[in-house]
Each structure stands twice: as structure tokens, then as C-alpha cells.
Amino acid sequence: MPREDTQSQQKMKEHNSMLLLNMIRREAPISRAELACRTRLSPTTVSMLVEELLEKKWVVETGAGSSGSRGRKPIMLEINGKGGCIVTVEIVSNGCICSLYDFCLRKLRSVRMKQSGQMSRDIIEEIRVLLHEQRVALSRLVAISIIFPGIFEAETGHILFSSVIPTELLERDLPDKIRKGFPKVRVIMDNDTRMMTLAESFSEGYVPGTNMLAINIDEGISAGVILKDEYDDIKICNALEAGHIVIERNGRKCKCSNQAAWKRIVRLTPC
Numbered sequence: 001m002p003r004e005d006t007q008s009q010q011k012m013k014e015h016n017s018m019l020l021l022n023m024i025r026r027e028a029p030i031s032r033a034e035l036a037c038r039t040r041l042s043p044t045t046v047s048m049l050v051e052e053l054l055e056k057k058w059v060v061e062t063g064a065g066s067s068g069s070r071g072r073k074p075i076m077l078e079i080n081g082k083g084g085c086i087v088t089v090e091i092v093s094n095g096c097i098c099s100l101y102d103f104c105l106r107k108l109r110s111v112r113m114k115q116s117g118q119m120s121r122d123i124i125e126e127i128r129v130l131l132h133e134q135r136v137a138l139s140r141l142v143a144i145s146i147i148f149p150g151i152f153e154a155e156t157g158h159i160l161f162s163s164v165i166p167t168e169l170l171e172r173d174l175p176d177k178i179r180k181g182f183p184k185v186r187v188i189m190d191n192d193t194r195m196m197t198l199a200e201s202f203s204e205g206y207v208p209g210t211n212m213l214a215i216n217i218d219e220g221i222s223a224g225v226i227l228k229d230e231y232d233d234i235k236i237c238n239a240l241e242a243g244h245i246v247i248e249r250n251g252r253k254c255k256c257s258n259q260a261a262w263k264r265i266v267r268l269t270p271c
Contacts, residue, residue, distance in 0.1 A: 025104070
């Protein structure tokens with residue numbers, strides 16, 4: 001089989017696994033039959049992928065559900081909160097915020113750290129402290145997500161620019177250093193607004209199948225957009241530099257060189 005076909009099949013398998021995992025998280029308790037119906041995957045595919053999720057201890061069976069017929073009652077599924085943990089590292093202007101979540105996305109602990117000349121070293125040390133304090137084995141750490149307010153290279157993850165963090169404080173190879181500190185843990189980095197928008201699409205208030213624009217006003221102003229395809233899968237999820245949109249043609253100049261950028265006007269407007 002050609003390598004491209006193998007990679008494509010693996011990517012599709014990962015996509016379907018995440019589809020099932022998110023459906024279980026949202027709709028639990030839920031049966032395999034209902035998963036097949038809601039996701040439009042075949043019952044065989046659902047059974048195979050659910051068995052893998054059970055083996056990884058990411059999902060648990062919680063007993064028999066109700067059945068409208070005289071047939072065998074369905075076995076219900078839920079996310080296993082103790083099946084793994086996730087660490088988020090949110091980079092902010094004066095440091096970062098390290099948070100530990102269980103697999104049900106319940107926050108276990110959060111620590112704010114001040115900026116230092118060795119941010120990667122401090123982050124690695126703080127993550128180990130968080131795991132130790134919560135009595136979480138390193139083997140249960142599934143992923144470390146770095147949330148960065150700026151631009152970075154998609155392929156390498158090297159940090160390029162941030163409008164809220166001074167250039168001299170940027171540790172450009174931060175993701176690589178974190179990976180060396182946790183070589184068996186998946187480390188990912190993405191734009192803060194893009195991740196916020198993606199998280200909103202998983203929230204209870206989101207209407208499935210709809211496109212969405214999310215605006216974030218924090219240390220700066222940014223926005224993210226999600227466009228769905230005909231199967232309710234995310235087709236596009238991008239961050240937008242909304243804070244630098246020109247609002248007034250003859251207004252005061254922003255540091256981005258635009259006249260009266262939205263971010264500049266908001267800062268001048270009293271609360």
C-alpha cells in the first residue's frame with residue numbers, strides 16, 4: 001500500500017476517534033448504536049474504535065441503558081476522568097499560567113508564573129510540581145497544550161511575533177524545549193484566539209452545524225472564525241487580527257502603523 005494511502009487512513013482513523021470521543025463527552029451516557037447513528041459511522045467502525053478507547057482507558061462502560069424493545073439492553077459509555085490528564089500553558093504578557101485538567105476537562109490546579117529569562121525551564125519544573133501535588137503519574141499525562149498570543153511557524157512551532165509580549169522576552173524555541181523535558185508526551189502549540197474559538201465550538205451553548213465568529217478582548221483584541229462543512233465537521237478554524245482593523249480613517253496611529261486601529265480606540269475609551 002502506498003505510504004500516502006496509509007497516512008490518509010491513519011489520519012481518518014484519528015479523526016473518527018476524536019469524533020467519537022467528543023460525542024461521548026457531550027452526550028454521555030451514550031451507547032455504541034447511538035454513536036453510530038449520530039456520527040454516521042458504520043456500527044463496525046464504531047465498535048472497533050470504541051474498543052481502542054476502552055483499552056486506552058479514555059472511556060469506560062457504565063452499565064446497561066434502557067431499551068425500547070425486548071432485545072438486549074445497550075451498554076452505555078462515558079469519558080473516564082481518571083484516564084488521563086492534560087496540561088495547558090497559557091503565555092501572557094508578564095509570564096504564563098499552567099493548569100492541570102483531568103480527562104473530563106475538570107480543572108485540578110492552576111498556577112500563575114512570572115516572566116523569567118528561562119521560561120521553558122520554569123514551565124517544565126512547574127508541570128512536574130503540579131503532577132506531584134495532584135498525585136498524577138507522568139504516564140497519565142496525555143498532552144501539553146501551549147497557548148500563544150501571536151504568530152509562529154506552523155511546521156516548526158518556532159515563535160515569530162506577539163503584539164502583547166516584548167520581543168526580547170520571546171523564547172522562540174519554547175515548544176522544542178518543552179518536548180525535550182517530556183519526550184513521551186505530545187506537545188502542541190496554537191494561537192490563543194484560535195484555541196478559544198475551538199473551545200467555544202465544544203461548549204454547551206454552541207449550536208451544532210452553525211458557523212461562528214468569536215471575539216476575545218483581553219490584553220489585546222482578537223477574533224476567531226469557524227466554518228463547518230455539510231457533515232458538521234470543522235472545515236476552517238482560523239484566528240483573525242481583529243484588533244488592528246482600521247475603525248477611524250483619521251484617528252491616532254496604533255503601533256501596528258494603522259490609523260485608529262480597533263485596539264487603539266478601545267484603550268482610549270474610558271470604562
